Amino acid sequence: MxxxxxxxxxxxxxxxxxxxxxxxxxxxxxxxxxxxxxxxDQLSVALIxxxxxxxxxASNAMNQSxxxxxxxxxxxxxxxxxxxxxxxxxxxxxxxDVPEDRKFIGFDAYKGAMDxxxxxxxxxxxxxxxxxxxxFKYAIEKGLNVFMEKPLTADGPTSRRMLKLADEASAxxxxxxxxxxxxxxxxxxxxxxxxxxxxxxDITMLRGYRMQGPIGSAFSPKWPGTPSELMWQISRFHSFLxxxxxxxxxxxxxxxxxxxxxKNAWPVKAQAVGARTxxxxxxxxxxxxxxxxxYAVEYTFEDGAKMYMNGRNMLGxxxxxxxxxxxxxxxxxxxxxxxCGRPSSTYRSQNPVNESxxxxxxxNKDGSVDDPFLNEWAALVxxxxxxxxxxxxxxxxxASAVTSMGRYAAHTGQExxxxxxxxxxxxxxxxxxxxxxxxPAPVQADKDxxxxxxxPGIKTKREY
Ligand SMILES: NC(=O)c1ccc[n+]([C@@H]2O[C@H](COP(=O)([O-])OP(=O)(O)OC[C@H]3O[C@@H](n4cnc5c(N)ncnc54)[C@H](O)[C@@H]3O)[C@@H](O)[C@H]2O)c1
Numbered sequence: 321m322x323x324x325x326x327x328x329x330x331x332x333x334x335x336x337x338x339x340x341x342x343x344x345x346x347x348x349x350x351x352x353x354x355x356x357x358x359x360x361d362q363l364s365v366a367l368i369x370x371x372x373x374x375x376x377x378a379s380n381a382m383n384q385s386x387x388x389x390x391x392x393x394x395x396x397x398x399x400x401x402x403x404x405x406x407x408x409x410x411x412x413x414x415x416x417d418v419p420e421d422r423k424f425i426g427f428d429a430y431k432g433a434m435d436x437x438x439x440x441x442x443x444x445x446x447x448x449x450x451x452x453x454x455x456f457k458y459a460i461e462k463g464l465n466v467f468m469e470k471p472l473t474a475d476g477p478t479s480r481r482m483l484k485l486a487d488e489a490s491a492x493x494x495x496x497x498x499x500x501x502x503x504x505x506x507x508x509x510x511x512x513x514x515x516x517x518x519x520x521x522d523i524t525m526l527r528g529y530r531m532q533g534p535i536g537s538a539f540s541p542k543w544p545g546t547p548s549e550l551m552w553q554i555s556r557f558h559s560f561l562x563x564x565x566x567x568x569x570x571x572x573x574x575x576x577x578x579x580x581x582x583k584n585a586w587p588v589k590a591q592a593v594g595a596r597t598x599x600x601x602x603x604x605x606x607x608x609x610x611x612x613x614x615y616a617v618e619y620t621f622e623d624g625a626k627m628y629m630n631g632r633n634m635l636g637x638x639x640x641x642x643x644x645x646x647x648x649x650x651x652x653x654x655x656x657x658x659x660c661g662r663p664s665s666t667y668r669s670q671n672p673v674n675e676s677x678x679x680x681x682x683x684n685k686d687g688s689v690d691d692p693f694l695n696e697w698a699a700l701v702x703x704x705x706x707x708x709x710x711x712x713x714x715x716x717x718x719a720s721a722v723t724s725m726g727r728y729a730a731h732t733g734q735e736x737x738x739x740x741x742x743x744x745x746x747x748x749x750x751x752x753x754x755x756x757x758x759x760p761a762p763v764q765a766d767k768d769x770x771x772x773x774x775x776p777g778i779k780t781k782r783e784y
Contacts, residue, residue, distance in 0.1 A: 361386075362386070362388075362389060363384075363386055363388040363389075363440075363441060363442065363701065363704065363705075364388065364389050364390075364391040364436075364437055364438070364441045364442075365378065365381045365382075365388050365389070365390050365391070365437075365441065365442045365443070365444055365467075366390075366391060366392040366393070366394070366433040366434055366436055366437050366441070366442075366443050366444065367390060367392070367393045367394070367404070367433070367444045367446070368393075368394045368395075368429070368430045368433055368434070368443060368444060368445050368446070368447060368455055369394075369395060369444075369445060369446035369447030369448075369451075369469075370393055370394070370395040370400050370401045370403075370404035370405070370446075371395075371400055371404070371446060371447075373446045373469055373499070374404060374444065374446035374447075375404045375407055375408060376693065377444050377446055377467060377469065377499070377693075377697075378390050378404075378408055378444060379408060379411060379412065380693050380694055380696075380697045381442065381444065381467070381697055381701075382408075382412045382415045382416075383694060383697070384694075384697050384698060384701045385701070386701070387415055388415070388442070388701070389415045389416070389417050390408060390412070390415060390416045390417065390418060391417050391418060391422060391436055391437070392418060392422040392423075392424070392432070392433040392434075392436035392437070393405060393418050393422070393423050393424070393433060394423075394424040394425070394429035394430050394432060394433035395424075395425060395429065396425065396426060396427060396429065396447075396551065396554060396757075397425075397551070397555070398425050401423055401425065405418060405423065422436050426756075426757070427755045427756055427757070430443075430451075430454070430455050430458060431458060434455075434458055434459060434462055434464060435462075437462070437464055439462070439463035439464065440463065440464070440465065440704065441464055441465065442464065442465045442466065442467055442700070442704070443455070443459045443464045443465070443466050443467075444466075444467045444468070445459075445466065445467070445468035445469065446468075446469045448554060448557035448563040448564050449469075449470075449471050449472060449473060449474060449563070449564055449565060449720070450474075450557075450562055450563050450564075450748075450749040450752045450762075451752055452468055452472050452473065452478075452482065453473070453478050453481045453482050453485060453752075453753075454752055454753040455468075456468065456482065456485050456489075456713070457485055457753075459494075460485060460488050460489050460492060460494060463492060463494065464494070465494050465495040465496065465700070465704050466489070466494065466495075466496045466497070466713075467496075467497040467498075467499070467696075467697070467700055468496070468497070468498055468499065468713075468716075469498075469499040470498060470499045470500050470573050470574070470577075470716060470719070470720065471564070471565050471569050471570060471573050471716075471719070471720040471723060471724075472498065472713070472716045472717050472719075472720045473565075473717055473720045473721060473724070474561055474562065474564065474565035474566075474569060474720070474724055474748055475724065475744065475746055475747055475748045476721075476741055476742050476743055476744030476745065476746065476747075477744075477745065477746075477747040478747065478748075478749075479717050479720065479721045479724075479741075479742055480742060480743075482713065482717045483714055483717050485713065486711060486713035486714040486717065487714075489711055489713060490709075490711045493707070493709075494711070495700055495703040495704050495708075495710040495711065496710070496711045496712055496713045497696055497697070497699065497700035497710070497712055498712040498713060498715070498716030499696065500573070500574065500577045500578075500712070500715075500716060500719055501574070501659065501660060501692035501693055501695075501696050502574055502577060502578035502581070502655070502659060502660035502692065503577070503578065503581060503696075503712075504692045504695035504696040504699060505660045505662070505690070505692040505695070506681075506690045506695070507660075507662040507663060507664040507681035507689075508578055508581075508654065508655075508660055508664055510664070510681060511582070511652055511654060511664040511666070511681070512581060512582060514652075514666055514679060515582050515645065515647070515652065515666075516584070518649070519649070519650070519652075519666050519678060519679070520645065520646070520647035520648075520649050520650035520651055520652055520666055520667075520678075521647035521648030521649030521650065522625075522647055522648045523582065523583045523625055523645055523646070523647050524625050524626070524646055524647060524648060525625060525626050525627070525628070525645075525646040526579040526580075526582065526583060526625075526626070526627040526628070526643070526644070526645050526646070527579075527627070527628045527629075527630075527643065527644045527645075527646075528572065528575030528576065528579055528627070528628070528629045528630065528642075528643040528644075529575075529630045529640035529641060529642055529643070530571045530572045530575060530629075530630070530631050530632075530641055531630060531631065531632040531634075531637065531638065531639055531640045531641065532632070532633060532639045532641060533633065533634065533635045533639070534613075534633045534634075534635065535567075535571070535633065536558040536567070536570065536571075537555070537556035537557060537558040537559055538558040538559060538566070538567035538570075538571075538609065538611050538633055539559065539601070539607045539609055539611065539613075539633070540556045540559040540607060540608055540609040541601070541605045541606065541607060541608065542606070542608050542765070542769035543608075543765060543769060548757065548758075548761075549760070549761040549764070549765070550755065550757075550759050550760065550761040550762075551757070552761075553761045553762070553763070556609075558570055558609075558611070559609030559610060559611065559771075560609065560610055560762070560763060560771070561610050561748055561763075561783060561784065562748035562749040562762040562763060563749070563762075565720070565723065565724050565727065566610060566611045566727060567611045567631065567633055568594075568611070568612075568615045568617075568631045568723065568726065568727040568730070569720065569723045569724055569727055571631060571633075572615075572629050572631045572723055572726075573719055573720065573723045574655075574659035574660060575629060575643045575654075575655065575659070576619075576627075576629055576719060576722055576723045576726070577715075577719035577723075578643065578654060578655070578660060579627055579629075579643055579645065579654065580627070580718075580719065580722065582645050582652070582654060583621060583625065583627070583645075585621050585622065585623075586621075586718050586722050586738060587619035587620055587621050587627055587722060587725075587738065588620060588621065588622050588737055588738055588739075589619070589620050589725075589735060589736065589737040589738065590617055590618065590619045590620070590722075590725045590726045590728075590729040590735070590736055591617075591618050591729050591734075591735040591736075592615060592616060592617040592618065592726055592727075592729035592730035593615075593616050593730060594612040594614055594615040594616065594617075594727075594730030594731065594774075594776070595612055595613075595614055595776075596611070596612045596613050596614075596773070597613055597614065597634070598613055598634065602635065606769075606770075608765065608768075608769050608770045608771055609771060610763070610771055610772065610773055610774070610784060611633070612730060612731070612774070613632065613633050613634050614631070614632045614634065615629070615630065615631040615632070615726070615727065615730045616628070616629075616630050616730075617629045617630075617631075617726030617727075617729060617730060619722070619725075619726060629723075629726055641655075641657055641658055642654075642655055642656060642657055642658075642661075643655040644672075646670060649668070650666060650667050650668045650669060650670070650676070650678065651666070651667050651669070651670050651671070651672060652664065652665065652666045652667070653665045653672050660692060662681050662683075662689060663680045663681045663682075664680075664681045665677060665678075665679060665680040665681065666678040666679045721738065721741055721742055722738065724741065725737075725738055725741040727783075728741060728744075728783055730774075730776070731774030731776060731779075731783040731784070732774065732776055732777075732779065732780045732781070732782075732783060733776025733777040733780065734776075734780050746782050746783070748762060749762045750762075763784075771784075772784040
């Protein structure tokens with residue numbers, strides 16, 4: 321069975337400076353106050369970004385053996401931290417140990433929260449992606465292990481930065497988990513092995529569909545004037561490419577990632593079509609965000625194989641949320657429903673019909689199924705406790721960049737290579753490490769309250 325492209329993901333030669341590592345000396349940690357004495361077996365975690373997924377990830381962490389404790393929390397909105405704290409305290413009474421002086425609010429709150437950890441503890445990053453590199457850099461300086469949510473980047477400059485940080489984390493033997501949970505689904509792991517063993521032949525085509533009504537904060541009406549424009553954009557991060565990579569990146573990355581994993585390769589280029597049909601809500605309220613509502617991306621691999629990723633957020637259109645792999649000897653249902661929903665299955669034909677079924681993933685004997693959200697934490701905690709190599713950051717950056725490359729192709733109407741995308745100079749949230757509550761938002765509304773939108777064929781060198 322081939323090794324999944326995780327920490328071992330090679331950096332392509334075209335990636336300028338990607339193999340340069342910062343010197344260990346420059347990153348040497350200094351002694352800082354923390355909750356538990358160094359050498360203690362107690363694993364502590366700090367949550368940075370106390371929203372929906374943050375609460376989920378912290379809970380997943382506390383469900384691991386040990387069990388780990390949550391000792392600090394950080395957010396830019398006090399009400400988000402407060403409600404997350406209350407929910408987590410209700411669920412994990414004895415493991416949530418976050419007194420008032422370990423709750424941090426603001427753009428530098430991440431430092432306060434990470435300063436409460438000792439070397440070898442885990443920092444959880446579940447903010448919108450714009451802040452990943454900022455938080456990851458600090459965690460590496462402090463010798464902390466990391467769990468960070470997908471996507472990791474939306475543009476070329478931050479992808480390059482994160483790849484360097486991934487190298488630095490490996491050099492310090494830090495363990496880094498990324499929330500691309502498909503890779504920790506037992507069904508997809510078995511399917512991956514079967515595909516590597518040749519069960520459906522050589523992979524020639526992959527297909528992913530994330531087609532549904534409007535979800536998350538992808539479509540936004542005008543900024544209401546409060547909170548500040550920056551804070552409003554953060555709270556509606558799916559609407560803004562700088563914050564999230566937009567709906568395509570945020571929603572489609574799981575399929576892009578696990579399909580590339582099945583192929584054991586990243587595509588080298590993409591072309592795409594995409595458009596926005598509806599620019600108002602059903603009741604007529606105009607939308608001002610940066611997303612299209614339809615994307616159809618064709619990715620090409622080095623060997624000529626194709627991967628198609630279709631993303632749509634449209635009411636009334638047929639919903640499909642599944643992924644498939646086709647080979648020279650048959651096909652596979654990778655995700656039957658959802659990001660990585662079982663059962664996965666393989667077939668002797670190009671149609672998933674029962675007569676040609678080879679294999680179908682099974683439930684556990686008691687009828688339960690494993691939870692990839694828990695599995696990914698189990699893998700991270702096991703790597704920490706047993707000092708096993710574990711760094712999913714580079715793979716997570718490639719998954720993010722490949723997804724973004726497809727979005728970029730749709731937004732510009734141009735074919736783009738992965739090399740061009742990774743070496744692009746447009747950074748969408750420059751100075752994300754220097755934001756304050758008073759900072760201007762990275763994209764500004766025009767006189768009608770609208771934000772810059774992609775114009776394929778007109779704006780061809782940048783997305784907006
Ligand atoms: N793996 C998965 O299946 C999965 C599922 C859902 C979300 N996610 C990912 O998790 C991330 C968060 O998504 P969510 O749905 O929880 O969003 P959310 O809005 O519910 O939570 C984000 C939180 O981060 C806070 N925040 C924003 N900027 C911050 C900063 N600079 N410092 C500290 N806190 C900050 C926000 O105030 C908010 O509380 C996204 O990247 C998303 O793609 C992954």
